[in-house]
Amino acid sequence: MPCTAGMKLVFRLGESGFSLSVDDLVEIREEDANLLADGRNRPGPYSLGMLTCRDQEIPVIDLTALLRISSEMDYGDPLKLLVLVGESGFWSVPVSRIEGIFPLAAFSACRAPWLSIFPGSRPYNAIELWREEPLVRCDALWLEQFWCLA
Amino acid sequence: MSSQVALFLLHGRVYALDVEEILIILQEPRIFPLPLLPPVLVGVLIHDGEAIPLLKPDWLIEEPEDSHYCFSYVVVCSTEFGVVGLPVDNVLHIVDRREDRLEGGPDMDDTGSGRTFVYEQVRYPLLDIGRNVAELSLWDFRHPPPQGN
Numbered sequence: 001m002p003c004t005a006g007m008k009l010v011f012r013l014g015e016s017g018f019s020l021s022v023d024d025l026v027e028i029r030e031e032d033a034n035l036l037a038d039g040r041n042r043p044g045p046y047s048l049g050m051l052t053c054r055d056q057e058i059p060v061i062d063l064t065a066l067l068r069i070s071s072e073m074d075y076g077d078p079l080k081l082l083v084l085v086g087e088s089g090f091w092s093v094p095v096s097r098i099e100g101i102f103p104l105a106a107f108s109a110c111r112a113p114w115l116s117i118f119p120g121s122r123p124y125n126a127i128e129l130w131r132e133e134p135l136v137r138c139d140a141l142w143l144e145q146f147w148c149l150a
Numbered sequence: 151m152s153s154q155v156a157l158f159l160l161h162g163r164v165y166a167l168d169v170e171e172i173l174i175i176l177q178e179p180r181i182f183p184l185p186l187l188p189p190v191l192v193g194v195l196i197h198d199g200e201a202i203p204l205l206k207p208d209w210l211i212e213e214p215e216d217s218h219y220c221f222s223y224v225v226v227c228s229t230e231f232g233v234v235g236l237p238v239d240n241v242l243h244i245v246d247r248r249e250d251r252l253e254g255g256p257d258m259d260d261t262g263s264g265r266t267f268v269y270e271q272v273r274y275p276l277l278d279i280g281r282n283v284a285e286l287s288l289w290d291f292r293h294p295p296p297q298g299n
Binding site for chain 2 (some may be wrong): 108
């Protein structure tokens with residue numbers, strides 16, 4: 001089994017790029033795109049529905065709404081889902097594209113001092129560079145706070 | 151205070167900017183979107199390991215919003231609140247301020263500085279980037295509240 005410790009997943013929502021530690025990732029799965037269209041339980045404002053994963057019903061969260069990315073984004077078919085681990089258990093996120101999993105050496109720090117001038121906490125506070133592109137650095141626990149409290 | 155002023159073309163008009171505020175001028179840098187940026191920002195560019203927010207020129211000069219930004223250069227400026235980029239169509243001249251003069255007045259321009267730079271008897275609105283960027287610090291991504299679904 002390959003060792004993924006200290007690696008990061010790079011994915012996209014629309015045109016925006018994101019990085020996520022594989023420590024936060026439970027699995028990557030593909031589902032029928034109808035999963036988002038069947039209108040099953042939508043318990044929260046950012047919920048797109050529920051997904052059965054490892055004998056549990058877990059929420060599918062719309063990060064595009066949380067992060068105010070274009071709401072007309074097409075996730076494609078089949079649907080690519082990241083299953084993440086949070087404080088309240090597993091939750092999942094549909095993404096537009098998965099670029100791959102890369103070693104930490106592929107990422108470098110990116111200063112963004114202007115982020116700190118905005119008042120209030122936000123779903124992300126750091127940016128890093130990957131292949132000269134700025135990525136939003138995601139943290140599953142931090143993101144979970146925002147959609148759980150909404 | 152710098153003794154030079156840059157004259158540049160922005161949305162078909164010529165504006166002036168104190169050279170002292172300019173760190174570098176980049177030709178057609180790659181612009182990246184980031185979520186939850188204030189609506190007055192186009193995106194960010196990467197320069198020297200730093201993500202630099204790019205201002206919407208419409209906001210800075212109070213022009214009607216134009217969703218299609220076609221610019222050739224970005225003037226990277228240093229302000230009290232950090233470094234920001236200003237897209238411009240072209241940089242026309244760097245002129246010696248001592249050759250001409252600044253004028254101030256309440257209704258002289260639409261740039262927020264209330265000043266114009268007069269060069270060869272032509273008045274150019276003088277941009278005050280710092281003053282505009284200061285308004286960014288008042289922006290809160292939670293307002294208006296997210297709609298969810």
